Amino acid sequence: MTARGAADWRSRARRLALLLSERGDVTDDAWRSAVGAVPRHRLVPEAYRQEAGTGAWQRIDTASDGGLDLVYSPTTLVTALDDSSGHLLASSSSTKPDLMLRMLHVLDVHEGHRVLEIGTGTGYNAALLAHRLGDDAVYSVDVDGELVDVARHRLSEIGFEPTLVAADGVEGLPEHAPFDRIISTCSVPSVPWSWAEQLTSDGKMLLDLKVGNAGGNLVALDRRPDRVEGRFTARWATFMTMWHGRDAPVPRAPRATCSTERSTTAPPRPWESHRVVWFLAQLALPRHVGIGLRLDPDTLRPVAATLDSPDGSWASVDLDGAGGIRRVVEAGPIRLWASVEDAHDRWVGFGEPDWPRFGVTAQPDRQWVWLDVPAGPNTWPLPPPSDL
Numbered sequence: 001m002t003a004r005g006a007a008d009w010r011s012r013a014r015r016l017a018l019l020l021s022e023r024g025d026v027t028d029d030a031w032r033s034a035v036g037a038v039p040r041h042r043l044v045p046e047a048y049r050q051e052a053g054t055g056a057w058q059r060i061d062t063a064s065d066g067g068l069d070l071v072y073s074p075t076t077l078v079t080a081l082d083d084s085s086g087h088l089l090a091s092s093s094s095t096k097p098d099l100m101l102r103m104l105h106v107l108d109v110h111e112g113h114r115v116l117e118i119g120t121g122t123g124y125n126a127a128l129l130a131h132r133l134g135d136d137a138v139y140s141v142d143v144d145g146e147l148v149d150v151a152r153h154r155l156s157e158i159g160f161e162p163t164l165v166a167a168d169g170v171e172g173l174p175e176h177a178p179f180d181r182i183i184s185t186c187s188v189p190s191v192p193w194s195w196a197e198q199l200t201s202d203g204k205m206l207l208d209l210k211v212g213n214a215g216g217n218l219v220a221l222d223r224r225p226d227r228v229e230g231r232f233t234a235r236w237a238t239f240m241t242m243w244h245g246r247d248a249p250v251p252r253a254p255r256a257t258c259s260t261e262r263s264t265t266a267p268p269r270p271w272e273s274h275r276v277v278w279f280l281a282q283l284a285l286p287r288h289v290g291i292g293l294r295l296d297p298d299t300l301r302p303v304a305a306t307l308d309s310p311d312g313s314w315a316s317v318d319l320d321g322a323g324g325i326r327r328v329v330e331a332g333p334i335r336l337w338a339s340v341e342d343a344h345d346r347w348v349g350f351g352e353p354d355w356p357r358f359g360v361t362a363q364p365d366r367q368w369v370w371l372d373v374p375a376g377p378n379t380w381p382l383p384p385p386s387d388l
């Protein structure tokens with residue numbers, strides 16, 4: 001890299017640190033200095049951006065002027081694509097720095113802590129941690145061995161040598177436990193108990209609890225003698241789902257044909273407009289429910305939201321409706337939209353609570369979501385960790 005190039009990244013990294021401070025994402029000097037000092041473009045030398053109209057992926061060289069502006073901005077960068085499903089899909093990304101720093105703040109990471117990260121990806125977060133805590137205190141695992149090799153090489157080139165391991169993060173890293181903090185940058189449908197076991201007695205973990213399709217948020221859990229427990233964070237965020245290298249495609253039955261029609265007042269796209277409602281609905285819906293939009297064949301304008309479950313059940317809800325009353329069509333053995341309506345009614349009945357009124361308790365043999373207090377009366381069971 002030329003001297004000018006190096007100067008360019010440093011001033012951009014310092015500007016990013018300032019921006020994150022102004023926005024309240026960074027509140028202490030140690031993280032401010034880490035953001036200003038870690039060359040994100042060396043860990044993310046190229047990224048992919050999807051064109052809005054065609055959906056085609058474009059490669060971006062992050063050392064170019066435009067690329068440097070992008071890499072030192074609060075933007076998630078797609079860093080790996082996978083075509084095993086027949087479509088090019090993002091399979092790894094560098095989490096946007098503002099979110100990463102907010103997560104480190106919520107996790108209350110301090111000098112002297114040993115930290116385990118699940119989901120190494122590019123190694124950017126591992127570099128921030130290593131800058132603040134030192135290489136010896138930072139451990140990171142990723143299920144993708146190639147990503148781990150690349151991240152290890154790039155981190156070492158810029159002077160960081162945290163311990164990186166290629167493994168399924170669902171097991172944590174027992175050989176290096178205990179950890180004061182565990183942070184997961186891929187989502188899980190329930191809390192892996194191995195993580196709780198690998199925390200110190202006053203340890204804390206932060207993870208993205210995602211039930212089903214896009215239903216969940218970040219939750220911060222404190223270690224207690226017999227459980228981990230804590231609340232969801234106020235600001236919503238989502239990460240890619242944890243995979244295990246053995247996940248088989250879910251078989252789907254043909255769509256049921258005999259449908260019924262009725263009206264509904266529940267919001268038609270709760271996964272965008274009412275995320276708490278969608279989370280509560282997902283806790284009741286079967287696994288692997290797909291969400292989508294039906295387009296008008298002439299105008300290509302979205303006209304209905306759709307739900308599909310693997311057993312062939314489906315629901316379609318009009319996006320427009322006079323006075324907030326919309327038409328819903330359902331078919332198949334499970335009335336999918338009824339779960340959304342029930343979740344919406346209960347949420348309204350609770351006084352429309354936002355995320356921090358909800359929390360999670362996990363014990364070795366059971367875990368649940370709760371409203372206001374862990375002991376209930378309003379609780380929802382989570383899938384057993386053995387299903388992970």
Ligand SMILES: C[S@@+](CC[C@H](N)C(=O)[O-])C[C@H]1O[C@@H](n2cnc3c(N)ncnc32)[C@H](O)[C@@H]1O
Pocket residue numbers: 091092093094095118119120121122123124125126141142143144147167168169170185186239240241242243244
């Ligand atoms: C959003 S990226 C991580 C971003 C990363 N922390 C960074 O700073 O660039 C999510 C990562 O989780 C990894 N992942 C997915 N399933 C996993 C698993 N079972 N165990 C460990 N890592 C996993 C993916 O390979 C991917 O690299």
